[in-house]
Structures are given as C-alpha cells and as structure tokens.
Amino acid sequence: MTKFLISIVGPTAIGKTALGITLANHFDTEIISADSRQFYKEMHIGTAAPTPSELAAAKHHFIHHKSIEDNYSVGDFEKDAIKTLDQLFKTRDCVIMVGGSGLYVDAVTKGLDEFPSVDPSIRLALNETLNSQGIESLQEQLKTLDPKSYNTIAIDNPHRLIRALEVCIGSQQAYSSFLTSTNKTRAFKTITIGLTSEREVIYDRINRRVDLMMLEGLLDEVNSLRSKQHLNALNTVGYKELFKFLSHEWTLDLAISEIKKNSRRFAKRQLTWFKKNTETIWFDYNTDIEAIIKTISDQQKCLMQ
Known part of the structure; x- marks a missing residue:
C-alpha cells in the first residue's frame, strides 16, 4: 500500500x-x-x-x-x-x-x-559577532560571500545565517554550492x-x-x-x-x-x-x-x- x-x-x-x-x-x-x-x-x-x-x-x-x-x-x-x-x-x-x-x-x-565539516572556532567567532555587532553585520557578510543564499534562506534566523556563513568561511565555497x-x-x-x-x-x-x-x-x-x-x-x-x-x-x-x-x-x-x-x-x-x-x-x- x-x-x-x-x-x-x-x-x-x-x-x-x-x-x-x-x-x-x-x-x-x-x-x-x-x-x-x-x-x-x-x-x-x-x-x-x-x-x-x-x-x-x-x-x-x-x-x-x-x-x-x-x-x-x-x-x-x-x-x-x-x-x-x-x-x-x-x-x-x-x-x-x-x-x-x-x-x-x-x-x-x-x-x-551533505556539507563539509567546519572548524568549531568559526561558529564561536560568528556568535561573538552576532552578540557584539548584531545580526545585520552577519547578513551583510553573507550577502557578500553568497548572494544566492542571502536571497533564499531565512536571514532573520541566526541559526540558518550562522550555518551558511560557517560553511562559506570554512570551505571557501558558497553555502549554496553544496545544495544539490x-x-x-x-x-x-x-x-x-x-x-x-x-x-x-x-x-x-x-x-x-x-x-x-x-x-x-x-x-x-x-x-x-x-x-x-x-x-x-x-x-x-x-x-x-x-x-x-x-x-x-x-x-x-x-x-x-x-x-x-x-x-x-x-x-x-x-x-x-x-x-x-x-x-x-x-x-x-x-x-x-x-x-x-x-x-x-x-x-x-x-x-x-
């Protein structure tokens, strides 16, 4: 059935x-x-x-x-x-x-x-930026590193934003490039x-x-x-x-x-x-x-x- x-x-x-x-x-x-x-x-x-x-x-x-x-x-x-x-x-x-x-x-x-493994220190640094400079700073960073993800993911959600950024930074490739x-x-x-x-x-x-x-x-x-x-x-x-x-x-x-x-x-x-x-x-x-x-x-x- x-x-x-x-x-x-x-x-x-x-x-x-x-x-x-x-x-x-x-x-x-x-x-x-x-x-x-x-x-x-x-x-x-x-x-x-x-x-x-x-x-x-x-x-x-x-x-x-x-x-x-x-x-x-x-x-x-x-x-x-x-x-x-x-x-x-x-x-x-x-x-x-x-x-x-x-x-x-x-x-x-x-x-x-499937995404590449990323150094945990990158996420820690991004969380520090979130707390000290606000979410807008991270949004602008993603806009520069991966415009496609910036326009499609929920950039007001810090979980999603930091996940995309840590992949971009850790892999030196766009987060969106791993979306198959x-x-x-x-x-x-x-x-x-x-x-x-x-x-x-x-x-x-x-x-x-x-x-x-x-x-x-x-x-x-x-x-x-x-x-x-x-x-x-x-x-x-x-x-x-x-x-x-x-x-x-x-x-x-x-x-x-x-x-x-x-x-x-x-x-x-x-x-x-x-x-x-x-x-x-x-x-x-x-x-x-x-x-x-x-x-x-x-x-x-x-x-x-």
Missing part, C-alpha cells in the same frame, strides 16, 4: 494550520509540524503556534516539544520526523505535514544535503499543497495577525523571556523587536511596525523558497476545501498507478 505525506506550505498567516486540521480530520490522520519556531515550549503567541483548541482538534507532533535552551538542529528534526512518520504509517495511509520553514520541510521530503538536487529515497510519496494569495492580501493578513498577537499578550510573553534574550531561538521576528522596546531603544509603535515589516519580508522569502518546487499544487487561500481534497485524491490515484 502506497503511503502519502501531504505537505502544506505557504507564507506566514495564510491559513496553513486551519487547512492542516481540516485535512487531518478528513483523512483520519495526524499532523507533523515543520515550523521550527513552534518547536519551543516557551514561545506561544509570537510564533502563532496552534491554540489548545486546535491541538485538540487533531493530534500534532513537534509542537512545543523542545526548550529554547536546547540545541535542536534541522538534522535532528529530520531524524525525529522520519522516525515518527515510520510509526504513523504503520496504521495510517497518509499523514499531514504543516510548516513554513522551507529547510525543515525539505529535510523531511527530500533529505538534507539529489534527494534521499523515502518510503512514502509526497503531495505538496501550497496556499497563497495576492501580495496585498498576504501583507494585510500579516498586519492583522500582529495586531491580534499584541492583543493576546505578546508583550507580556516577550517580557517574561527577557533574561533569555541572548539565546538564538529568541533572536527572531516578534521577539527581537519587542526586546528593543523593553530596553528603551524603540517606542512600542516602532517595534510593532518593525514586526510587521520583518514578517512581510519573511513571507516573501518563504514564497521564494517554496516556489522552487515545481511539483507544488498552488491554491488561493480562499479555495473551497472540497476542491483541495479532490485534487489530493486525484494525485493519490495518479501516484499509485
């Missing part, structure tokens, strides 16, 4: 979580989360993690299973996700995967590329569904989500994490901007405006990444669910022939 992973991708705030739950209920299955920011149990509001009612509506895996103090790489996630899928496929014909972290999605569906088209063999077939809309709609949804996060208590959540703000997991959109407000560097209005701007930039990079996959079937976020289910069923029949 052919097993299927239904992967739902798209920019932030487009409705992936809701679609994933609907599909999980329709196919009587469970959900793998491939959103790296939602792994951390201390980060709820700012990561738009599924709510308790959403988690109760369908079984989720890899939501709040780690602490911001844990070291958890994309390679660790690949191993854990494949192990979980192997278990789920023993009793289910399909599993849903939902996530906006392109590298983590690809790690499950295609496998990770060779995929690992998987014991399942993947059907990728993309949600999108016009740019103005995406940006409006992002702006409204940020306003809602503030109403839900994002500032209090960030304030409770101030003592941990040096951790890489917290150097991310929605948290780093409010840390600047709490340290009296920015006004609250400026911090909120920057969260919206950086979220919009993140959405643009997400779309750039996901559109590299020519097999993705794209739908407007308002598409009737029955049409999406029919397309998935048709794809399953085609892939089983």
Whole structure:
C-alpha cells in the first residue's frame, strides 16, 4: 500500500494550520509540524503556534516539544520526523505535514544535503559577532560571500545565517554550492499543497495577525523571556523587536511596525523558497476545501498507478 505525506506550505498567516486540521480530520490522520519556531515550549503567541483548541482538534507532533535552551538542529528534526512518520504509517495511509520553514520541510521530503565539516572556532567567532555587532553585520557578510543564499534562506534566523556563513568561511565555497538536487529515497510519496494569495492580501493578513498577537499578550510573553534574550531561538521576528522596546531603544509603535515589516519580508522569502518546487499544487487561500481534497485524491490515484 502506497503511503502519502501531504505537505502544506505557504507564507506566514495564510491559513496553513486551519487547512492542516481540516485535512487531518478528513483523512483520519495526524499532523507533523515543520515550523521550527513552534518547536519551543516557551514561545506561544509570537510564533502563532496552534491554540489548545486546535491541538485538540487533531493530534500534532513537534509542537512545543523542545526548550529554547536546547540545541535542536534541522538534522535532528529530520531524524525525529522520519522516525515518527515510520510509526504513523504503520496504521495510517497518509499523514499531514504543516510548516513554513522551507529547510525543515525539505529535510523531511527530500533529505538534507551533505556539507563539509567546519572548524568549531568559526561558529564561536560568528556568535561573538552576532552578540557584539548584531545580526545585520552577519547578513551583510553573507550577502557578500553568497548572494544566492542571502536571497533564499531565512536571514532573520541566526541559526540558518550562522550555518551558511560557517560553511562559506570554512570551505571557501558558497553555502549554496553544496545544495544539490539529489534527494534521499523515502518510503512514502509526497503531495505538496501550497496556499497563497495576492501580495496585498498576504501583507494585510500579516498586519492583522500582529495586531491580534499584541492583543493576546505578546508583550507580556516577550517580557517574561527577557533574561533569555541572548539565546538564538529568541533572536527572531516578534521577539527581537519587542526586546528593543523593553530596553528603551524603540517606542512600542516602532517595534510593532518593525514586526510587521520583518514578517512581510519573511513571507516573501518563504514564497521564494517554496516556489522552487515545481511539483507544488498552488491554491488561493480562499479555495473551497472540497476542491483541495479532490485534487489530493486525484494525485493519490495518479501516484499509485
């Protein structure tokens, strides 16, 4: 019996979580989360993690299973996700995967590329630069060393940024040059569904989500994490901007405006990444669910022939 992973991708705030739950209920299955920011149990509001009612509506895996103090790489996630899928496929014909972290999605569906080993001192030096000069300094360095990676990876994520830079520096070659088209063999077939809309709609949804996060208590959540703000997991959109407000560097209005701007930039990079996959079937976020289910069923029949 052919097993299927239904992967739902798209920019932030487009409705992936809701679609994933609907599909999980329709196919009587469970959900793998491939959103790296939602792994951390201390980060709820700012990561738009599924709510308790959403988690109760369908079984989720890899939501709040780690602490911001844990070291958890994309390679660790690949191993854990494949192990979980192997278990789920023993009793289910399909599993849903939902996530906006392109590298983590690809790690499950295609496998990770092989990179050269790098002297650990390079990462230590880059982390020192991050702490002393800020993330912008590292972003400019990557822009110079590897423009292709600068335009495709999540440069607001210090983990990804430092990983790309350490490979560039350690190997004297572009990080992007190690990204191959060779995929690992998987014991399942993947059907990728993309949600999108016009740019103005995406940006409006992002702006409204940020306003809602503030109403839900994002500032209090960030304030409770101030003592941990040096951790890489917290150097991310929605948290780093409010840390600047709490340290009296920015006004609250400026911090909120920057969260919206950086979220919009993140959405643009997400779309750039996901559109590299020519097999993705794209739908407007308002598409009737029955049409999406029919397309998935048709794809399953085609892939089983």
